[in-house]
């Protein structure tokens with residue numbers, strides 16, 4: 001998160017850090033006791049290794065009362081996701097066991113009604129992604145509030161030039177923005193997860209490249225079917 005601020009500790013108890021060998025790779029969030037939603041692109045440089053999921057954390061390194069690392073039983077990238085574009089950029093992770101819910105570990109409801117969030121709506125995004133252009137990484141969860149911008153503005157020739165589909169949404173990226181390592185985290189508007197951070201053009205903090213999110217509502221049926229079909 002560029003030019004955000006440290007989140008109030010454990011006030012986003014749904015936040016997950018997807019890790020490989022103890023290193024934060026991507027964000028994610030708890031959508032059910034045994035399920036985390038993130039972005040399919042996060043599996044690009046993992047050469048088949050499964051993530052571990054850190055829940056209940058504010059600091060990535062300090063001991064905290066309800067911080068716990070969960071193993072992943074299975075990962076389900078959306079079948080339409082691919083490395084060439086941002087389409088269907090969703091990843092479902094089934095934890096080895098149900099997460100122990102408490103004050104620091106909580107499920108976040110996601111939007112099921114397929115209707116655009118109005119432009120200018122202020123939404124919040126959080127993550128342990130890079131906090132400056134030199135790629136410095138924070139130890140503590142960062143957050144930033146961003147206004148939604150209309151798909152028409154986001155698709156303007158000088159912005160994302162028609163690549164933003166109805167299954168995506170955008171927020172203004174002037175100065176304050178998402179960046180490397182924030183992918184997979186939730187865009188939360190009025191307490192409901194409306195989108196999942198996708199890297200898009202990978203540019204951070206440039207108003208000409210608004211932040212892009214995969215809208216969740218269009219994928220509610222896919223999410224429900226994967227959760228229902230997987231064992232356990």
Ligand SMILES: NCc1cccc(Nc2n[nH]c3ncnc(Nc4cccc(O)c4)c23)c1
Nearest residue numbers: 133177178179180183198199202203204211
């Ligand atoms: N703002 C959109 C957004 C959301 C999520 C991730 C991203 N960026 C990135 N996702 N993956 C990446 N791998 C390498 N570099 C990256 N961006 C980068 C890094 C240093 C300086 C800078 O200006 C931009 C990204 C960008």
